[in-house]
Amino acid sequence: MTQPTLSVHDLACVRGDRLLFKGMNFQVEAGELLLVQGGNGQGKTSLLRLLTGLSTPEAGEVCWRGDSIRRQQETYHREMMYLGHANGIKDDLNPVENLRFAAGLQGCAFDENQAIATLRNQGLSRCLDLPCRVLSFGQRRRVALSALLLAGALLWILDEPLTGLDIHAVALMEGLIRTHLAAGGLAVATTHQAFNLEGMPVRRLLVGNVAIPELA
Amino acid sequence: MNLYTYASPATFYHLAGRLIPWFAWAAGLLTVWGLYVSFFLAPTDFQQGEAYRIIFIHVPAAWMSMFIYLVMAFWGAIGLAFNTRLSFMLARALAPTGAMFTFVALWTGAWWGKPMWGAWWVWDARLTSELILLFLYVGIIALWAAIDDIRRSDRAGALLTLIGAINVPIIYFSVKWWNTLHQGASVSLTKAPSMAALMLQGMLILAFAAWFYTIAVALARVRRIILERERHTEWAKAILAETH
Amino acid sequence: MAEPSMHRFLLAVLRRDLTLAARRRGDWLIAQFFFVMVASLFPLGVGPEPEMLARIGPGVLWVAATLASLLSLSRLFADDHRDGSLEHMVLSPEPTVLLVLGKSLAHWLIYGIPLLLIAPILGLQFNLTWAAILTLEISLLLGTPILSLLGSVGAALTLGLRGGGVLLTLLILPLYVPALIFGAGAVDGVMAGTGAEAHLSLLGAFLVLSLLISPWIAAAALRVSLE
Numbered sequence: 001m002t003q004p005t006l007s008v009h010d011l012a013c014v015r016g017d018r019l020l021f022k023g024m025n026f027q028v029e030a031g032e033l034l035l036v037q038g039g040n041g042q043g044k045t046s047l048l049r050l051l052t053g054l055s056t057p058e059a060g061e062v063c064w065r066g067d068s069i070r071r072q073q074e075t076y077h078r079e080m081m082y083l084g085h086a087n088g089i090k091d092d093l094n095p096v097e098n099l100r101f102a103a104g105l106q107g108c109a110f111d112e113n114q115a116i117a118t119l120r121n122q123g124l125s126r127c128l129d130l131p132c133r134v135l136s137f138g139q140r141r142r143v144a145l146s147a148l149l150l151a152g153a154l155l156w157i158l159d160e161p162l163t164g165l166d167i168h169a170v171a172l173m174e175g176l177i178r179t180h181l182a183a184g185g186l187a188v189a190t191t192h193q194a195f196n197l198e199g200m201p202v203r204r205l206l207v208g209n210v211a212i213p214e215l216a
Numbered sequence: 217m218n219l220y221t222y223a224s225p226a227t228f229y230h231l232a233g234r235l236i237p238w239f240a241w242a243a244g245l246l247t248v249w250g251l252y253v254s255f256f257l258a259p260t261d262f263q264q265g266e267a268y269r270i271i272f273i274h275v276p277a278a279w280m281s282m283f284i285y286l287v288m289a290f291w292g293a294i295g296l297a298f299n300t301r302l303s304f305m306l307a308r309a310l311a312p313t314g315a316m317f318t319f320v321a322l323w324t325g326a327w328w329g330k331p332m333w334g335a336w337w338v339w340d341a342r343l344t345s346e347l348i349l350l351f352l353y354v355g356i357i358a359l360w361a362a363i364d365d366i367r368r369s370d371r372a373g374a375l376l377t378l379i380g381a382i383n384v385p386i387i388y389f390s391v392k393w394w395n396t397l398h399q400g401a402s403v404s405l406t407k408a409p410s411m412a413a414l415m416l417q418g419m420l421i422l423a424f425a426a427w428f429y430t431i432a433v434a435l436a437r438v439r440r441i442i443l444e445r446e447r448h449t450e451w452a453k454a455i456l457a458e459t460h
Numbered sequence: 461m462a463e464p465s466m467h468r469f470l471l472a473v474l475r476r477d478l479t480l481a482a483r484r485r486g487d488w489l490i491a492q493f494f495f496v497m498v499a500s501l502f503p504l505g506v507g508p509e510p511e512m513l514a515r516i517g518p519g520v521l522w523v524a525a526t527l528a529s530l531l532s533l534s535r536l537f538a539d540d541h542r543d544g545s546l547e548h549m550v551l552s553p554e555p556t557v558l559l560v561l562g563k564s565l566a567h568w569l570i571y572g573i574p575l576l577l578i579a580p581i582l583g584l585q586f587n588l589t590w591a592a593i594l595t596l597e598i599s600l601l602l603g604t605p606i607l608s609l610l611g612s613v614g615a616a617l618t619l620g621l622r623g624g625g626v627l628l629t630l631l632i633l634p635l636y637v638p639a640l641i642f643g644a645g646a647v648d649g650v651m652a653g654t655g656a657e658a659h660l661s662l663l664g665a666f667l668v669l670s671l672l673i674s675p676w677i678a679a680a681a682l683r684v685s686l687e
Binding site: 052054055073074077078080082084085086087088089091092093097100101102104105106107108131 | 464465466469473479484542543544548549553
Binding site: 296348352354358359362363371372375376378379386387394 | 613617621623627630631633637638641642648666669673674677680681684685687
C-alpha cells in the first residue's frame with residue numbers, strides 16, 4: 001500500500017461568484033499537522049470541504065495516497081474523519097447511542113465497553129444517560145471527539161476544533177492530536193486560536209486572497 | 217470541427233448570434249405558409265365546422281411542449297455527465313418557451329372544447345397531461361429560482377428534469393388509462409377529425425415553424441444568460457461596454 | 461452480495477431514525493391527525509350524503525394520505541442537515557444510495573404505516589364496503605412507499621431552501637399522479653365490480669420503478685445540495 005499522504009494539486013475554489021483561491025499546492029505526510037489560518041470568509045472552511053470531497057473544486061484535485069479522492073471514495077472515507085463546525089451529534093440521543101450510530105456509519109461493529117471507556121476518558125462519565133441536548137457545547141464537542149477517536153481514522157480533518165472549549169478541554173484536544181500524530185496519523189485543522197504546538201511537526205497554510213504560493 | 221470549442225460560452229455566444237436571424241426568418245416564413253394552409257386551404261370539417269381550425273395551433277403547441285421538455289432533459293443529462301456549463305444554460309433558455317407552449321396548448325384546447333362539447337374544460341387525456349406537464353415546468357423553474365448558488369441550481373434543475381422525463385411517459389399512460397375508465401371514448405379531443413392530407417400538412421408546417429421559433433428564441437435567451445454568467449471575463453466586459 | 465458493513469449501515473440508519481421518531485412523538489402524531497382532518501373536511505364541504513361520499517371516498521382518502529405524507533417529507537434530511545450529522549452520513553464509506561434507501565424506509569415505517577392503520581376507520585366514515593376498504597389498504601400499502609421514495613428526491617433537492625416544504629410538494633405531486641390514478645382507481649374498480657388487479661399490478665410496477673430510480677437520483681441530489 002502506498003504511503004498515507006494527502007496532497008493537493010493546483011486547487012482552485014469558487015464560492016458563488018467569488019474566486020477564493022487558486023493554484024494551491026501542498027502535501028501532508030504521516031505524522032504531520034497542517035494548520036490552516038486566515039481571516040473569516042477567506043476560504044478556510046471551503047478548503048476543508050474540498051479536502052473531504054463534500055465540495056468539488058473549480059480546478060485541480062485532491063489526492064490521497066497519490067490517487068484522486070474522486071476515484072477512491074470508499075477507501076478515502078474509511079481512512080478520513082471530518083469534524084465540522086456543527087458536531088454531527090443528535091441532540092435527542094445520549095452519548096452512547098450517538099457513538100453506536102457513528103460506528104454503524106463506518107460499517108463497524110460497536111464495542112460498547114470501549115465506547116463508554118472513551119467517553120469516560122473525555123470526562124463524560126456522568127453524562128452517559130443524558131440526551132445530548134442538555135450537555136454544554138464543550139461536552140457535545142467531546143462526544144464528537146470520542147466518535148473521532150473510536151473511528152480510528154488515519155486522516156483527521158478538523159474545522160475549528162478548539163472553539164468553545166475551556167482550557168482543560170483545549171489541552172486535552174492538543175494532547176489527542178499529539179498522540180494521533182505520534183501514531184503516524186495525519187491532521188488538517190483550521191484555527192483562530194493559538195495551538196500549543198511544541199514537539200509537533202507543523203506546516204502552516206495561510207488562506208488569503210487569490211493566488212497562494214507553494215508552502216515553504 | 218471540434219465540438220468542444222463550441223462548448224466554450226464565448227465561442228457559442230458569437231455562433232448563436234450568427235444563427236438567430238436564419239432561424240427567425242425560417243420561423244416567420246413557415247408560420248405564414250402554415251397559417252395559410254391551415255386557415256384557407258384545408259377543407260372545412262363537416263362535423264366540426266370552422267372552429268376546428270384551432271387544432272392547427274393546439275397540436276403543434278402540444279408537440280413542442282413535450283419535445284422541448286425532452287430536449288431540456290437531454291441537455292441536463294449532458295451537463296451532469298460532462299460538467300459543461302453551456303448545457304445547463306441551454307436547458308434554462310428552453311424552459312420558458314416550453315412552458316409557454318404548454319400554456320398555449322391548454323388555452324387552445326379549451327377554445328376548441330367550448331364549441332365542440334359546450335364546456336371550457338374537459339378532462340380529456342391530452343389536456344390533463346398537458347396540465348401536469350405545466351406543473352412539471354413550473355416546478356423546475358421554481359426550483360431554479362429558489363436556489364441562489366448557480367452551480368447547485370443548474371444541477372438540481374437537471375436532476376429534477378431527468379426524473380420528470382422518466383416519469384412523463386408513465387404520467388401520460390396513467391392519465392389515458394384514467395380517462396378511458398371514467399369517460400369512455402366519446403369525450404376526447406385527442407380524437408381529431410380524420411385527417412385530410414392538407415390538414416396534416418398544415419400541422420406539420422406549423423410544427424416546424426414552432427421548432428425554428430423555439431431555437432431562435434432559445435439562442436437569444438442563452439446569449440443573455442451567457443453574458444450574465446460570464447460578466448467577469450474580458451470578452452463579456454467588452455461586449456457589455458460597447459452596448460452602453 | 462451486500463457485505464456485512466452495508467447491512468450494519470442500513471440497520472444503523474433505520475434504528476437511529478426510528479429511535480429519534482420515538483423521542484419526538486409529537487411530530488408524528490400531528491401528521492396522523494392531519495390525515496384525519498383533511499379527510500373529514502370533505503364531507504363538510506360537499507355534504508354527508510352516503511352514496512356520494514362512497515363515490516368520492518377512495519380519491520379523497522388517497523389525496524389526504526398523500527398530503528399527510530408530504531407534510532413530513534421536508535424534514536427527511538433537514539434535521540440532520542442542521543446539526544451536521546447529514547454530512548457525517550454522506551462521508552461514510554458506505555454508498556449514499558444506501559443512506560437514502562434507509563431514510564426512505566424509515567420514513568415509510570414511521571409516517572406511511574400509521575396511515576394504513578387509520579384508513580379503514582376513515583373508510584367507514586365514507587361509507588365504503590369492506591371489500592373496498594381492503595383494496596384501499598392494499599393500494600395504500602403499495603402507494604405510500606412510492607411517496608417516501610419520490611419524496612426523498614424532493615427533500616434532497618430542496619434541502620435548506622426557503623419555502624422548502626411547499627416547494628417540495630410542488631415538485632413531487634406531478635410525479636406522484638400515476639400512483640394516485642392507479643391507487644384510487646383500484647378501489648373504484650372494486651366498487652364498480654370491474655376488479656382491481658390491473659390497477660394494482662400497474663401500481664406495483666410503479667413501485668418497483670421508483671425503487672430502482674429514486675434512490676440514485678436522490679443520492680445525486682443530496683451531493684449537489686451539500687456542495
